[in-house]
Amino acid sequence: MNFRNNIPSTASVAYSLNDGRLSAPAAERNAGPIVDLVMKIAPEKGQALEIASGTGQHIVQLAAARPKMTWQPSEVDQLRIASINIWSKDKNLVNLRAPVFLDATEVGWSSKYADQNFILLINLIHLISESEARTIIKEISIALAPGGRSIIYGPFQRDGKLTSIGDKSFHQSLKEADPEIGYKNDAWMISQLERAKLQLVKVEQMPTNNLAFIFEKPLI
Numbered sequence: 001m002n003f004r005n006n007i008p009s010t011a012s013v014a015y016s017l018n019d020g021r022l023s024a025p026a027a028e029r030n031a032g033p034i035v036d037l038v039m040k041i042a043p044e045k046g047q048a049l050e051i052a053s054g055t056g057q058h059i060v061q062l063a064a065a066r067p068k069m070t071w072q073p074s075e076v077d078q079l080r081i082a083s084i085n086i087w088s089k090d091k092n093l094v095n096l097r098a099p100v101f102l103d104a105t106e107v108g109w110s111s112k113y114a115d116q117n118f119i120l121l122i123n124l125i126h127l128i129s130e131s132e133a134r135t136i137i138k139e140i141s142i143a144l145a146p147g148g149r150s151i152i153y154g155p156f157q158r159d160g161k162l163t164s165i166g167d168k169s170f171h172q173s174l175k176e177a178d179p180e181i182g183y184k185n186d187a188w189m190i191s192q193l194e195r196a197k198l199q200l201v202k203v204e205q206m207p208t209n210n211l212a213f214i215f216e217k218p219l220i
């Protein structure tokens with residue numbers, strides 16, 4: 001999968017369902033709480049972009065749950081783009097666009113995805129460097145329409161600390177694979193949102209010790 005090719009395989013496990021679809025156990029497990037959160041936060045209608053859609057398991061559920069919103073999946077990995085295509089065809093949702101290749105760490109991608117009313121990013125920030133994460137946040141800020149909302153979800157440090165044994169060992173394995181990557185701190189995330197002129201709405205505690213940063217682009 002990974003664009004950074006030195007990420008441990010445990011960081012993104014997905015199994016083939018033999019019809020081109022991939023199934024990620026983690027995506028399956030966290031889908032319920034993520035869909036519930038998005039239903040509370042995302043507007044009823046408009047344009048939604050998902051960055052790093054993975055297998056496609058989340059976006060098909062979101063598109064079904066928010067039918068008046070148009071959902072755009074995106075990925076860097078061709079096998080995952082193929083998987084999203086097949087999950088999408090299976091569900092036959094008119095409000096779900098075909099997946100596109102999008103490297104979210106590339107400066108300037110926002111110019112092709114302007115005026116988004118909602119942007120979702122799940123489980124990527126710990127797999128990239130601080131400078132790449134900063135680029136993503138800046139690009140999200142430009143891509144959002146005024147008043148548009150976004151959620152960045154994943155594992156993070158709290159107050160500079162890793163708060164479970166599982167998080168400590170996962171963060172350690174990421175650092176060993178690539179010293180530039182690993183869990184970002186919650187305060188660092190908030191400072192990057194402020195720097196990108198985004199307004200924090202809430203940091204929500206999610207199951208299995210994940211956090212969801214919910215934020216919006218001010219109207220003026």
Ligand SMILES: C[S@@+](CC[C@H](N)C(=O)[O-])C[C@H]1O[C@@H](n2cnc3c(N)ncnc32)[C@H](O)[C@@H]1O
Pocket residue numbers: 001002003004011012024026027051052053054055058075076077080102103104105121122123124127
């Ligand atoms: C841990 S998986 C999470 C996938 C999905 N969001 C989920 O929660 O199931 C990380 C995903 O990020 C994608 N990815 C890696 N580098 C990326 C980049 N630079 N831009 C966009 N996506 C990227 C990978 O291909 C992979 O599908």
